[in-house]
Amino acid sequence: MKPNFAAKINILSIVYIKTLNNITFETNKAQALKKAIFFLFTIFVFSCKNETAKPIAKPVDGHQLELKYAKGFSVTDYSTFKVLNIKNPWPDSEKSYRYVLINKENAAKTTFVKDEFDGIIINPIKKIVVTSTTHIPALELLNAEETLVGFPGTDFISSEKIRMRIDEGKIRELGKNESINTEVLLSLNPNVVIGFGIDGNNKTFETIKKSGIPVIYNGDWVEDSPLAKAEWIKFFGTLYHKEKEADSIFNTIEKNYLEAKKLAQTVKNKPTILSGAMHSDIWYLPNGTSTEAQLLKDANTNYLWQNSQGSGSLKLSFETVFTKAKDADIWINPSNYTSLKALENSSSHNTMFSAFINKNIYTITNTTGKTGGVLYYELGFARPDLVLKDLIKICHPELLKDYKPFFFKPLE
Template identity: 50%
Template sequence: MLNKLVKIVFFFTLLSITSCKKEQKESTFSIDKKTKKIEYADGFDIDENKIIIKSPYPKAEETFTYSFGKKNSDLKNNISKLVVTSTTHIPALELLNKEHLLVGFPHTKYISSEKTRARIDSGFIKELGKEHSLNTEILLDLNPDLVVSFSMGKMNKTLTTIQQAGIPIILNGDWLEETPLGRAEWIKLFGAILNEQQKADSIFNSIKKNYEEAVKIAQKATTKPTILSGAIMSKDIWNLPAGESFVAQYLKDANLDYLWKNSKGKGSLSLSFESVLDKGKDADFWISPGYFSSKKQLLESNKHYAEFKAFKNDNIYTPNLKKGKTGGVLYFELAPTRPDLVLKDIIKITHPELLPNYKLTFFEKMK
């Protein structure tokens, strides 16, 4: 599940979809810019009654096209039973008022939403085991109209078995998007699947508007605090966002001075502790210190964390503390769909005078 922190770095293998129409990247298919429905996301397009998944997994050399809304389409016109495999899919269903369609999910304990948890507790949503080895017996018995999955490679025996049983599978590559609004725009995929395109467009436009308004608010700041991020994740290697990553984009939009903003790459940087200490020792704020949830944990891992100014001044903020009743982290579930709230959190932390009445949604000060 995405809300397992390791899933930021490690994802799972991809299924082989034999019944969907497979196209190479050099396909001549294109969408007229005047009628283009997708503004920010690079991984998919919608054209009339077709969904085109352009980035189903990292470095994919093929795309997948699914027809919908017509007789003999790849996807049913009216889906009544649905299985999804990532917690990032849950907010889209709820915003579209379609959570009642969900009948199965792997590792249900990681779902944070109270609304969907109530359906789990009432027995409407079945536990399907692990996302990379789904319980096919239970899933086939549920006989959903569609499984929305994600993955990292071409082969997944479990999902191939499901597809061969006649259950359609569609890939969701929202986690591969490189901008905050690009990730949020994948709600339009669910809008197309569930015959709620107009509602999905309206929801996304509202999120976009809120995000853009937050950017304008951040520009009113009279200071530009310096920012440190990440932590040591293994051995002595400190992982932090690269300068072209979606996380760095958040910091830029919040009108902050991210100390690694000029670094190349859209993923993460792997640096030595010494180099990060040298550059980030005097950073004003430390945002998202890896999987750590307390200053005590940081010190138990490495006593030299105490040398950072942000540590001394209690200016470390983490999204790991706000969890659902069974342990799922809210940030990993909801943040991709609501980048406007993430941005407002960061502005509230670093420029509190600009949002005096706003309360943090995801982040909390580390104690």
């Protein structure tokens, strides 16, 4: 019998007694008793039927998805369903999110306590909306690009496969990420929307959730190492029931990255590196704990601000930067400037750096897709092995002799 059977008998017994007491118009007590027993039996049968309809899922033990670097999410497999936990959706977040991932067959047989989860998602995903170009490579690597039905700012997408689907009208334009066209999105009726946020105060996402479409905050950009960001392909693998494929893809990326890092350590010379550029009298450059600084370290270079701390970009005066980096060997990523002339026009002070004089400046800005999207901002998170090899080729040209940089080009 069910664990709460005795409790039901007690309740029904009370109903039975009250029924007998209320039957005052019966002269035949035997008839009254028969009716009460019949009434009790009917309620009991009906109650038992409801009891076995849809059991509430109360998982005890589950298998954790293996993650080597990523800290912002976890997945627990309970055989008939999985629980996805987003731990760090934005910097210094005090809120986490939990989602159930379950197939249609098991969903029809299982009930979950509503307040315990932020969404119930039927997987594998058939239709998806993502909101950052960094989400695009995972879909393509997992051969799931056909599930993408909408994106805010399609011109920023560089992937040739995705661009073809956009041109065919299979992916709808959803406006800007800050103000997604909810009317179009709701008409697409995706299984899930993959969003990102800096603080969780996105009214558009709240509207989408109220319509019954789950929204998952993707926190790949919050991770503190290149390989941790790349490991979020396992997050998408879980959505598509492609955990093994995602694991294999990541293992290849990790292997390539670690081999390149090991190769770079064989070189004794460490070129000095300047990064970033000046805007409105403020020079913005990566702090020493950023993934950009980690990549430069793994490429065996001397990034001049590698010992700095903090979150976000460093904001320094020109004088501070020039004093320290005027003789830097290489200048990496001078913001969004696309030519030496543009860099000179922004400030004549830029021409005073040795890296400018020697034309040793390299940028990601000029490697774009058909509609102008910068490829690095789409693929760089997913393929840190390629980013690292680019930096090694630039900083140690005697290594990787047959390698051609994928993202970086010299500023001309």
